[in-house]
Amino acid sequence: MRAGTAGKASMKAAERVSGEGEKRGRKASKETRRQQLIEATIDSLAKRGYSETTLADVADGAGLSRGIVNFHFESKENLLVATLQYMAEEYADHWGGALERVGPSAASRLWALVQADFDRRICTKRKLAAWCAFWGEAKSRPTYQALCGARDVKYQETVIQLCAELKAEGGYSYAPEPMAISLCALLEGLWLRLMMGDGTTREKALEAAIEFVVNIFPRHLTRQGPAAP
Structure with a gap:
């Protein structure tokens, strides 16, 4: 009897494990399909437009x-809302992760932000074209503005803070907020140039961004990276 009871218990335990595995499989399948559809939406936006x-x-x-x-x-x-949310979160996680991987110095953090915008994982023709499609609709769709607005504010506040720190360290004459807005506008403009296909490459765009920050923060940045302390 004890052996039979143990056998039944073992079978029930196996059924529970199997059931839990099936649930995990269904969940994974659902998440996988959602991601497939989001990626296909990005492809379609890039190819056909909004x-x-x-x-x-x-x-x-x-x-x-x-x-x-x-x-x-x-x-x-x-x-489309789910696709925009995915892209906005991916971008925020990308530049946030870039900051986490560098040291605490303002120069290193600003350099990381610039590099992150032209990383191959985030700066692709299809994603840039999809961003452009959403930008074209944002003015008339408050939902789109709300999805990206808070993240855009956080990004700009981060750049303002870095510009303020670099000014304090280097004695530069610029005002931090206007300088930060200028830098953000430059990066966005380079993305648009890449999307327009005017011959600008990702490498050239990164070179242009580096040229800008090197000339604005000459005591902190060189064309090879942050200057030695």
């Missing part, structure tokens, strides 16, 4: 049925 992107295009691009798209997002607007 207004021409349809749920059918996204489904075909992801290699999934149109019913799957409806199941996960219900509407084109929900899918």
